[in-house]
Amino acid sequence: MTTPPVRARDLGFLLHDWLDLEALLAYPHFQDHSVETVDAMLDIAGRVAADTFLTHYKAADSQEPHLVEGQVRILPAIHQALAAFAEVGMFAAPFDAEVGGLQLPQLAYSAAMAQFMAANVATSAYPMLTTGNAKLLVRYASEALVKACALPEIEGRYFGTMCLSEPQAGSSLADIATRAVPDGDDGLGARYRLFGNKMWISGGDQDASENIIHLVLAKVPGPDGKLIPGTQGISLFVVPKVLVEGSEYAGQRNDVVVAGLNHKMGYRGTANCLLNFGEGAHYRPGGLAGAVGYRVGGMGQGLPIMFQMMNSARISVGLGAAMLGYRGYRLAVDYARDRRQGRPIGGRGGPPIAIIDHPDVRRLLLAQKAYAEGALALVLYCARLVDEELHGPAEGRDEAAGLLSLLTPIAKTWPSEWGLAANDLAIQVHGGYGYTRDFDVEQLYRDNRLNPIHEGTTGVQGLDLMGRKTLKDDGASLATLRHRVTATVERARHLPALADFAHVLDVTWARIGALVGHLKAAGDDVASLAQATSFLSAFGHAVVAWQWLDQAVVAGSLAATDDPDETAFRAGKLAACRFFFETEVPRVDVWLGIVGRRSDLTQTFDPAGF
Amino acid sequence: MTTPPVRARDLGFLLHDWLDLEALLAYPHFQDHSVETVDAMLDIAGRVAADTFLTHYKAADSQEPHLVEGQVRILPAIHQALAAFAEVGMFAAPFDAEVGGLQLPQLAYSAAMAQFMAANVATSAYPMLTTGNAKLLVRYASEALVKACALPEIEGRYFGTMCLSEPQAGSSLADIATRAVPDGDDGLGARYRLFGNKMWISGGDQDASENIIHLVLAKVPGPDGKLIPGTQGISLFVVPKVLVEGSEYAGQRNDVVVAGLNHKMGYRGTANCLLNFGEGAHYRPGGLAGAVGYRVGGMGQGLPIMFQMMNSARISVGLGAAMLGYRGYRLAVDYARDRRQGRPIGGRGGPPIAIIDHPDVRRLLLAQKAYAEGALALVLYCARLVDEELHGPAEGRDEAAGLLSLLTPIAKTWPSEWGLAANDLAIQVHGGYGYTRDFDVEQLYRDNRLNPIHEGTTGVQGLDLMGRKTLKDDGASLATLRHRVTATVERARHLPALADFAHVLDVTWARIGALVGHLKAAGDDVASLAQATSFLSAFGHAVVAWQWLDQAVVAGSLAATDDPDETAFRAGKLAACRFFFETEVPRVDVWLGIVGRRSDLTQTFDPAGF
Known part of the structure; x- marks a missing residue:
């Protein structure tokens, strides 16, 4: 089976x-x-x-x-x-x-x-x-x-890509230089010819689908022929690999060529390409150089529209990272049950025991469980917010949208950072075997290392969370989140096994709230934003702590069961929650302390000293 | 040049x-x-x-x-x-x-x-x-x-190996099953025939040296033909690949064959082998099966003797891990100086700036500097203790030996864990480029992932530090360490830039001292040892904090200079020290808190819940 x-x-x-x-x-x-x-x-x-x-x-x-x-x-x-x-x-x-x-x-x-x-x-x-x-x-x-x-x-016949980055512009999309020159229109609308290079294009070319639909950010030159600086000049274009029905050039190969493949540490099954648009050397639709594209959305609206896809991609990255962590965790559990080595500390003689019975191995497994299942829970929670935002009762939609926006940088980053940490621990459980390519855990670790980088690095997510979503926000979504945390705290208070954690969680979120108020009052966002990654770390752990407590409340409130597997399952949820509060939540204070002190070290240090 | x-x-x-x-x-x-x-x-x-x-x-x-x-x-x-x-x-x-x-x-x-x-x-x-x-x-x-x-x-003509682990016995050497059967003696002394398999043998075979000298742990059967359980039965044998001068079989190929190569995630240049001793299928010195070996040291003395080499190998692992972190750090600095992207936060327009001017990138670089140079300092400090122990004034030798023994698990683990963390950050500075094999940082990261595993995993080092070196120790070496820390604190107190850190360091070590006293008084070492890895983490950071403060004291006390490079160099040392105290030292309290609480979670949790 x-x-x-x-x-x-x-x-x-x-x-x-x-x-x-x-x-x-x-x-x-x-x-x-x-x-x-x-x-x-x-x-x-x-x-x-x-x-x-x-x-x-x-x-x-x-x-x-x-x-x-x-x-x-x-x-x-x-x-x-x-x-x-x-x-x-x-x-x-x-x-x-x-x-x-x-x-x-x-x-x-x-x-x-x-x-x-x-x-x-x-x-x-x-x-x-x-x-x-x-x-x-x-x-x-x-x-x-x-x-x-x-x-x-x-239908799964065509595959799609997103073409944002260029060799000189990764996180900084304002600097993209791909040009889109008006070229009349045809059955597909306003037509353009695109010229430029796009880097890091996952699925940028492959031979598994009938066609490839590229979504490309590019700038339309102004009347002076120059590109508008900044992000305002960016528009979005559909650029099919083979021109599609409705195009004047339907069936012709578009002027998009693979200039090279990136050879990555992991995630290797995903072809990652440097694409050249508009070289005119190999393909010339209608006899002319220039990749044929059709504008989607208004002029200069490319970035906000693309960010619809990007936000969804960020949550998907979080899901992938969570599942890499999850799979490593399950493999490590299986290995730890099978592998026999050593004796109990303080024990004498006897045959070797399964390593799952060593406390330090259990620690490595509980941490993985807390990270992987916590990350999966976080991403699924966000997926539910998508449903609430789009299809839920009208009165809850704004709240769901706001909370989703606040949680998106967490849903992208937390699973990426801690799912990778879980994979690191999965290798450790396997010992030397985990370092070999005979086992999957080293590949999971290599695969997962991409996730803190693509679709916005951890640093970029920190700036998003602390800047746009916190310092420059009216605070309504943070209040929503705080409200939901409080609801969990109230339920947990009445459960003896969880009451202490409820208190800790309440104090933690009060501290975050106070810190945000303090930073807003202090002004000088530049000084605050220098600590953005620590803020993201603290916030992420505090969100996951809340969700672990909530999972534990639910696991502890289910109808009684005689099924030993189900009993063990629920005990596992409670143990992971306990592990998170005993071992992980204390880190939050460290990060909040760093943010609160707003050290000027990284701003004032002369990099000649590196 | x-x-x-x-x-x-x-x-x-x-x-x-x-x-x-x-x-x-x-x-x-x-x-x-x-x-x-x-x-x-x-x-x-x-x-x-x-x-x-x-x-x-x-x-x-x-x-x-x-x-x-x-x-x-x-x-x-x-x-x-x-x-x-x-x-x-x-x-x-x-x-x-x-x-x-x-x-x-x-x-x-x-x-x-x-x-x-x-x-x-x-x-x-x-x-x-x-x-x-x-x-x-x-x-x-x-x-x-x-x-x-x-x-x-x-002379560099022969290379050597250490053959400890077996497929079923990695960390647990008591369970090795390689047999050494007496076989008379010859010009090289007591001769044995060895039979068994050795796993994870670095340099176990290669074609770069004239011969390979294996040092092999094995057990001599008792009169009943059985192996003595536990580590007491382990003796040490020299087993050359080609039998050497003085042997009755000089010049003959020994009965040691490569059963397989391990395909690793990194560290690939080091051939890592499964070796079979005594198969008798390919080579039969003197016409008989059995790998010919010569005992070194007394019967049953194999493990303590081998641990001379192992302790030195552990410090070498720390040095390698430090240098992988160091090289990644230097590459990241160079990349961050060259790569231009983004604008200052709060700035407007202008060309892209070098990413080294973004505070979050400087944070990533300062962390790498603190980890890599801190790790190198730690290992070199231990190297000096080796010289003091072996060749220093007689009255200081015991103290040096004791301190070296206490610091060895730190010198092995801290560079391994934090050098790897540095490599992770070096990739992050490089963004997507760092994830490709066109740059070295991904390989440094893969290489370094071995270091928390081989020559005693991090978990094993934690048990060594907390068990043998702390709970079961008379405390003399910890007192020596504390004394040296205090000397640094006293010097730093008088330097305005360092006085606060001196205070924090003093408090941190007082807390460690109190915790150790508390754990010794509490008894139940099994409960304490379940927290051994957190103890190791805390202790390691506290040691490196001390050495960073000491480096800063020295950098701040050098004769005045007009050389701008030297001025920047010294400012870098002070900045790394400041970074370590602002960002890393607060973690120590988290780990000490975990140790002090002695949660029974990992001991009592039923692993059916995983």
Whole structure:
């Protein structure tokens, strides 16, 4: 029998017991679904993930994407896996029925994706990008573009990319130099010719889909021929690899070429490309150089529109990071149960014991559990907010949107940083074996190292959280969060095993609230923002502490059971919560202390001293 | 001109200004050396490291050791590098003149090795193991064995290994099952035939040296033919790959075969083997199966003798880890100076600035500097203790030996954990580029991930520090350490920039002292030892905090200078000290809190809940 990469009870607890999926399914938008249909979908996802994604995890690492005559070839097993993914409707799952989708809640879709990501994060990147790409088009593009580009993506026939970074402009999109020159219009609307280079394009080329839909940020030159400095000049363009129906050049190969492949430490199954647009050397649609693209959204609106996709991608990065941490954790548990070595401290003689019985190994496993399951919970919580924002009762939508916005930098960063930490500990549990490529944990660790970098580094997320989402915000979403924390605290206060943690959590959030007030009153945001990463670390741990306490409250409040597995499962949730409060929450004060002191060291230090 | 992998001033400050190498050179044992000869040696080491070790860093990663007809082949560039290493006398450097050595102080030798390790840690592992091997033989083996095995190692013609672990016994040496059966004696002394498998043998086979001298732990069966359980039955044997002069079977290939190579995440240049002893299938010295070995030291004395080599290897692991962190730090500084991206927060327009001018990037660099230079300082401090123990004034030798023993688990672990953390941050400074194999930082990170595992995992070091070195110790060495800390505190109190840190350090060590007293009084070492890793973390940070303050005191007390580079250098030392106290020292209280609470979670939790 196929073992799914994520334990059904782990997902079931979060979806049903903790996040009350049933209540979501009562929204009119989800009326065609029931707990049973969702569980069936999750079951199918688990099987397909195990049978087609997990099976080529190592092969895709050792047999990297490569160029053959300018075309990227990826492992055939990836083709097959993505065909199976399409076959069971996973590309269509999160879309509305009117564009051919299954109209599944984001929460349920995320739980399904969690299994694919646990099985193979690099292969999962192709549908993740394709779905985000199509979602953007469905929301912002003309009917003709949706029909020509998004619908084939929803069917899984075309894949999508996001082309933002350039070699000289990664985090700093204001400096992009790709030009989009007006070129009349055709059946797909306002047409442009694009010229420039895009770096770090995941799925930028591959041979698994019929076509590739690039979403490209570029600047339209002003009347003086110059690009507008800053982000205001950025617009968004659809640039298909092969021009699509409705285009004057339908069927012609577009002027987009792969200039090179990046050879990464991990995440190798995802082809990552440097793309040249508008070279004119190999392909000239209509006989002219310039990549043909169609504008989506208004002039200069490229960045805000792209950020719809980016925010969703950030949460997806968090999910992938969580699942890498999760899979390493499960592998480490299995290894620790099987591997026998050493004796109990203070014991005498006898045969070696399973290493899971050494307290320090249990510490390594509890930490992984706290990080991985905490990260998964966080991301699924955000997925539920997406559903509440888009389809929930009208009066709650703004609150959900605000809270989601506040939590997005956490949902991206916390799983990335701590999922990686979990993978580090999974290697440690395996000892020397974990350092070899005979086991998966070293690859999980290499794969996960990407996550604190792409779609906005940890430093960038810190600036977002502390700047835009806190110092420059009216505080309503922080108040919402605080309100939800307090509700958890009130429930936990009455449970003897959790009352102490409830108190600690309350004090921690009071301290965060006071610090935010203090920083706002102090002014000089530059001085505050120099501590943004520590603020992000503190805030992230405090959010996860809240959710761990909430998970523990729920686990401790379920109907009595005689099932020993279920009893052990609930005890595990309580233990992870306890571990988090005993071992992790004390770090919050350290980070808050750093933020509160606002040391000027990093601002004033002369880098000649490095 | 060749740029050495370690800046001369970084080494010079630690050796001369901080650790007073000149005072060491006044010991009679080192009378043939002077500051000038040592500096000349360091200069040569830096050039050879740059010209022969650094040059194949990436090649040795992508072209792994491989088996050809049972023989391990390693990259020819490694042969050439090690020949150059031998050529300049580096194999001989730390040995006494009477065995052909240069009689260099361990401190100076370590500073030289630091450069080779910074350039290429995997290639440096061969001489590191060879030197440790020969040192053990010189101290414990017969004259005949020294002549036949150690002297060619000191010349760099033979390389050495240490064969401890077995597939079923890594950290738990009591469970080794390799048998050594008496086989008469010959010109090399008591002869045995060994039968068993040894795992994780670095340099276990290679084609760069004329011969390989294995030091093998094995058990001699008792009269009943059974092995003595536990570590008491372990003896130590010299097992040459090709039998050496004095042996009845001189010139014959010994019955040691490579059963397999481990394919590692990093550190790939070091061939890591599973060795089978005594298979009798390919080689039968004297016509009989069984690997021929000669006992070194008394029956059952194998482990204490091997731990001489192991303790030295642990400090070498710390040095390698420090230098991986150091090299990543220097690469990150160079990258951050060159790479232009973004604008100052709160600034408007203008061209992109060098990322070294972003406060968060400076934070990433200061952390790396604090970790890498702190780790290097720690290891060199321990190297000086080796010289004090072996060759210093008689009245100080016991104190040096005791302090070295106390600090060894720190010197192994702290650089391993925090050097790796530095490499993680070096990748982050490089952004996406750092995740590609076009830059060295991802390899440094992969290489360094081994260090918390081999030669005793972090968990094992924690048990050593808290158990043997603290709870079961009379406290004399901790008192020595405390005394040295207090001396630094007294000096720092009078420097306005450091007075606050002096106070914090004093309080921190008082808290550690009180905690140790409390734990000893409380009894139940099992409960305390469940927190051993947190104790190790706290202790390590407190030791490095002390040494950073001490470095800062020295940097602040040097004669005035007009040299802007020197001024910047000293400001850098003060800034790193300040960073460590502002950002790192607060963590100590978190770890001490965990230790002090002695939670029973990891002891009582039923692992069915994982």
